[in-house]
Amino acid sequence: MATLTSPLPSTLTLEQETNPWEAQAARFDYAAKKLNLDKGIWKVLRYPAREIIVHIPVGMDDGSIEVFTGYRVQHSVARGPAKGGIRYSPDVSLDEVRALASWMTWKCAVVNIPFGGAKGGVICDPKKMSQGELERMTRRYTAELIEFLGPEKDVPAPDMGTDEQTMAWIMDTYSMHMRQTVTAVVTGKPVNIGGSRGRREATGRGISVVCDQALRYLGMPVEGCRVIVQGFGNVGSNAAKLLYEKGYTVIGIAEYDGGLYNAKGIDIAALTEHRRTAGTINGFAGAEVADKHELLTRSCEILIPAATENVITSLNAADLKCRILCEGANGPTTIVADDILAEKGVFVIPDILANAGGVTTSYFEWVQDRMGYFWTEAEVNQRLDSIMIQSFIDVIRYSESHGVNNRIAAYMLAIDRVAYTTKQRGIYA
Ligand SMILES: NC(=O)C1=CN([C@@H]2O[C@H](COP(=O)(O)OP(=O)(O)OC[C@H]3O[C@@H](n4cnc5c(N)ncnc54)[C@H](OP(=O)(O)O)[C@@H]3O)[C@@H](O)[C@H]2O)C=CC1
Ligand SMILES: O=C(O)CCC(=O)C(=O)O
Numbered sequence: 001m002a003t004l005t006s007p008l009p010s011t012l013t014l015e016q017e018t019n020p021w022e023a024q025a026a027r028f029d030y031a032a033k034k035l036n037l038d039k040g041i042w043k044v045l046r047y048p049a050r051e052i053i054v055h056i057p058v059g060m061d062d063g064s065i066e067v068f069t070g071y072r073v074q075h076s077v078a079r080g081p082a083k084g085g086i087r088y089s090p091d092v093s094l095d096e097v098r099a100l101a102s103w104m105t106w107k108c109a110v111v112n113i114p115f116g117g118a119k120g121g122v123i124c125d126p127k128k129m130s131q132g133e134l135e136r137m138t139r140r141y142t143a144e145l146i147e148f149l150g151p152e153k154d155v156p157a158p159d160m161g162t163d164e165q166t167m168a169w170i171m172d173t174y175s176m177h178m179r180q181t182v183t184a185v186v187t188g189k190p191v192n193i194g195g196s197r198g199r200r201e202a203t204g205r206g207i208s209v210v211c212d213q214a215l216r217y218l219g220m221p222v223e224g225c226r227v228i229v230q231g232f233g234n235v236g237s238n239a240a241k242l243l244y245e246k247g248y249t250v251i252g253i254a255e256y257d258g259g260l261y262n263a264k265g266i267d268i269a270a271l272t273e274h275r276r277t278a279g280t281i282n283g284f285a286g287a288e289v290a291d292k293h294e295l296l297t298r299s300c301e302i303l304i305p306a307a308t309e310n311v312i313t314s315l316n317a318a319d320l321k322c323r324i325l326c327e328g329a330n331g332p333t334t335i336v337a338d339d340i341l342a343e344k345g346v347f348v349i350p351d352i353l354a355n356a357g358g359v360t361t362s363y364f365e366w367v368q369d370r371m372g373y374f375w376t377e378a379e380v381n382q383r384l385d386s387i388m389i390q391s392f393i394d395v396i397r398y399s400e401s402h403g404v405n406n407r408i409a410a411y412m413l414a415i416d417r418v419a420y421t422t423k424q425r426g427i428y429a
Contacts, residue, residue: 017334018310020099026335028102031411034402041419044427048075048101051094054144056122058137061130070122070141073101074154078422081152082118083108083359085159085188086166088134092121096309100159103330104359107352109414111391113363118154120145126161135169142173149174151184151370157362158188158234160308164200168193184369187362196365198380199358204238205381206357207328208246209388210349211302214324217396218347226300228252228322230292231307232281235328235355237272239304244268251300254292256307258282261290261298297321305332306355312337320346327351342405350407352414353395360387 016022025046032042056068071094074082084104087097097119105117122141126134148154158167167189174185183194191197198205215222227250229240240250249265257280260266266287274284282289296303296311297319305311306328312320317337325341326349327333333341333348341348361384368374375383399409 012336014313014315017314017336019095020309020331021095021102023331023335024099024102027407027411028415031404031408031415034404034408035412035415035419037415037419038423040427041422044422045076045105045415045418048073048098049077050074050148051098052145052148053094054141056137056140056144058133058140060133068122068124068137068141070120070144071097072118072120072145072148072154072156073097074116074118074148075101076105076116076418076422077153078418078425079105079109079116080114081116081150082154083115083157083362084117084119085157085358086120086122086162086170087159088122088124088126088161088166090123090125091308092123097121100330103352105418106411106414107356107359108363109417110352110395110410111356111360111387112394112417113360113387115155115359115363118156119159120156131165134166138166138169139173142170143177146174146177149185151182151366155184155362155366156186157359160233163234164188164190164195167195184366187365188358189365194365194369196361196368196380197375197377198384199361199365200234201238201242202361202380202384203235203328203355203358204240204242205384206360206388207235207239207304207306207326207354208242209357209385210354210392211243211248211324211326212246213389213392214302214326214347214349217392218323220301220323222247225249225302226251227302227304228254228295228298228300229304229306229328230254230296230311230332231305231329232271232275233307235358236304236306237268237275239306239328240266240268241272248302252290252295252298253281253287254290254295254307255281256292259290259292259295260284260287261295262287302326304328308332310334312341314340317341318344320344322346324349327354330355338405338407348406349392350395350410353391353406353410356391357384357388360384 100119303322317340
């Protein structure tokens with residue numbers, strides 16, 4: 001497997017190593033060089049097309065006024081409307097949103113759906129805000145971005161800290177401004193107002209499909225395949241549930257506030273019910289308590305980071321004992337960790353492939369909204385499965401034919417597709 005050589009990992013401080021924008025850019029540069037990408041197109045695709053910063057005044061429940069900073073970065077619209085989630089978190093930064101927007105461009109191209117890439121974020125702590133405060137903030141954020149959004153312009157979706165309710169508020173605010181209901185302006189909505197069946201589980205479902213493909217490719221059986229998942233939110237809990245239903249043995253769950261381990265397998269349906277009633281995975285009787293950091297380095301066949309960026313770094317990559325790393329989160333692995341994992345022979349299913357099930361079903365939602373005709377869950381899932389399988393095959397084909405690791409192969413496949421369209425459209429105003 002090829003390793004990254006630029007920038008030299010040994011010269012990076014931990015702060016540089018964990019900057020998501022730099023991580024994205026380093027991989028882009030490496031893949032573009034391998035493709036011998038035209039220098040002009042390289043410049044066009046390296047940076048986001050548009051970066052919007054808004055300051056959002058919100059009346060808080062106690063009568064005070066708070067001003068939140070929000071971003072929407074549109075990296076590319078070459079292949080279609082910009083597409084990507086909105087994140088509510090205290091850790092949001094412009095560099096993070098830039099990286100996430102670029103990853104959306106590459107992700108949509110890997111699965112070959114007609115979208116560009118975007119991402120939004122608001123610096124806030126949604127856990128400390130009431131529903132009323134969240135609704136007012138979401139509506140004002142949407143209003144500030146109104147001319148930049150639209151079914152043909154930029155279509156948001158949920159990400160960390162946002163959910164179907166957030167999407168419903170965005171859809172309603174946008175529709176009020178347009179004086180008509182426009183369901184296709186966001187995806188990940190509740191099913192009764194234009195959401196797609198299967199979207200809630202889609203990212204986890206896509207992960208389960210690429211895990212199946214990786215086992216098949218590596219000649220490993222599902223039986224006895226031990227899985228550890230970090231994050232038990234939308235992505236992690238659905239990935240764990242679907243893998244458990246397929247016969248995988250989920251032995252560990254690491255959450256923000258604790259960890260669980262059971263060598264014989266955790267009953268994910270029971271854990272989901274426990275979390276629903278207790279509001280945490282802690283206190284679950286069907287597993288022993290484990291350290292949430294140490295869980296990532298326990299022996300397993302598949303490790304699925306499904307929480308946030310930079311959880312596998314130069315500090316812990318050498319200690320990983322998984323055969324497959326399936327990236328449910330965006331950007332969980334740093335470039336230095338990439339090299340360490342390559343040397344260890346870990347089979348990485350990169351984020352822009354592994355977690356693309358969410359945006360793929362978002363595409364289906366956008367299509368269904370625009371035609372006003374809705375598919376059954378079985379139809380949605382069957383279409384999702386076939387796109388994920390084909391995308392896995394495409395990435396492996398690039399990896400084998402170019403002699404690069406899976407991550408660089410996914411970038412090369414994506415950049416090739418976006419560059420082709422960019423050239424075809426022309427860039428001379
Ligand atoms: N939602 C989607 O469709 C898609 C999401 N993704 C990516 O998947 C990741 C997770 O998103 P999603 O599931 O939607 O987000 P959620 O907010 O639903 O869930 C995130 C989960 O991760 C936990 N968590 C956060 N930080 C840590 C940490 N450092 N260690 C352990 N657990 C942690 C959170 O715990 P707590 O609640 O206690 O904070 C929460 O349970 C993100 O990287 C996102 O960008 C990618 C593709 C699509
Ligand atoms: O469903 C979407 O449009 C985007 C989901 C997302 O934010 C992601 O894939 O990271």
